Every structure is written in structure tokens, then in C-alpha cells.
Amino acid sequence: MFRLIWIASIHIRSYLRRYMPTNIILDGVRTRRGLKWGLPVMLLALPYLYGASICVExxxxxxxxxxxxxxxxxxxxxxxxxxxxxxxxxxxxxVRAQEMVARQHAKIAEADSHQEATDSGPVLAGAR
Incomplete structure (x- = not known):
């Protein structure tokens, strides 16, 4: 019986996660490109509260x-x-802090590789 309830709850959660509009919006906001839309999405709380007040009346x-x-x-x-x-x-x-650290590491690695390339530069013909 417990297993049946557990499996039913898993399927219900999967269905709600995939097809309910608020869950679709929240999944979109949680992506890297969607993080900037978090504050405008907060405004969607107002119609829900208005709908709740209408139902209460x-x-x-x-x-x-x-x-x-x-x-x-x-x-x-x-x-x-x-x-x-x-x-x-x-x-x-x-995420922006992680990206900044990654850019700094890439810049340091690029500077190191550039420094190695200039240190062991091409041998000139007359320098033997």
C-alpha cells in the first residue's frame, strides 16, 4: 500500500511539474537565461491573490x-x-560571481601561455 501511494505521488508530481503553468514559468526562471526575469515574475503573484480574494467573496x-x-x-x-x-x-x-572567476582564470591562463610563447620564441638564424 505504501509503495502504491509513493508511486502515485511520483507520477502526480511529474505531471504537475510538466504541465502546470506556474511550474513551467518557474523552471524557465531557474535557467541561466531566465534568472533576470525573477523580479518581473513576482508581479504574477498579484493576479493569483486577486483571484483568491474573488473566490473568498x-x-x-x-x-x-x-x-x-x-x-x-x-x-x-x-x-x-x-x-x-x-x-x-x-x-x-x-552565477555572475562564478563567471567572473572563470573569466579571471581564463585571462591568467592566456597570459601564462602568451608569456611561455614569448619566452621560448623562434630562434633567429644569426643567433647560433
Missing amino acids: LIEDGAPGWLHLIVLLCIWNAMKMAWIGPISLILLAR
Whole structure:
């Protein structure tokens, strides 16, 4: 029984990861090219919060109780969108620092190879 629940949860997670819009957006933001879009993606939290407030008003006016699930889903998605902004800034700073270190190492290696090439330069014909 435990194995069946475990496998079902794996398949559900895989499905949600692949086809739900917020997960697709978050996967795109987590790439190197997408890190710069973290702060604008934070603005997507506002429509989710607005949708949650509309559902709460409908529930208070007598709408069915299953709308509570929609409220929870909207709030969860809003939190995901709100957190990706600061996280993407931290990841972007880390990636840029790594790229800067790699550029410095490449520059040092290039200077070393250039220095070796000039030290053991071509032998002149009259220098024997």
C-alpha cells in the first residue's frame, strides 16, 4: 500500500511539474537565461491573490465550499511567484560571481601561455 501511494505521488508530481503553468514559468526562471526575469515574475503573484480574494467573496456570498480549494491553490501559486524574485537574484549573483572567476582564470591562463610563447620564441638564424 505504501509503495502504491509513493508511486502515485511520483507520477502526480511529474505531471504537475510538466504541465502546470506556474511550474513551467518557474523552471524557465531557474535557467541561466531566465534568472533576470525573477523580479518581473513576482508581479504574477498579484493576479493569483486577486483571484483568491474573488473566490473568498463568492464563498461568503453562498458559493459552494469547494472554492476553498481554489483559494488555497491561488495562494500557493502566489507564494511560489513571490519567492522566485529574491531567490533568482541570489542565484544570479552567484552565477555572475562564478563567471567572473572563470573569466579571471581564463585571462591568467592566456597570459601564462602568451608569456611561455614569448619566452621560448623562434630562434633567429644569426643567433647560433
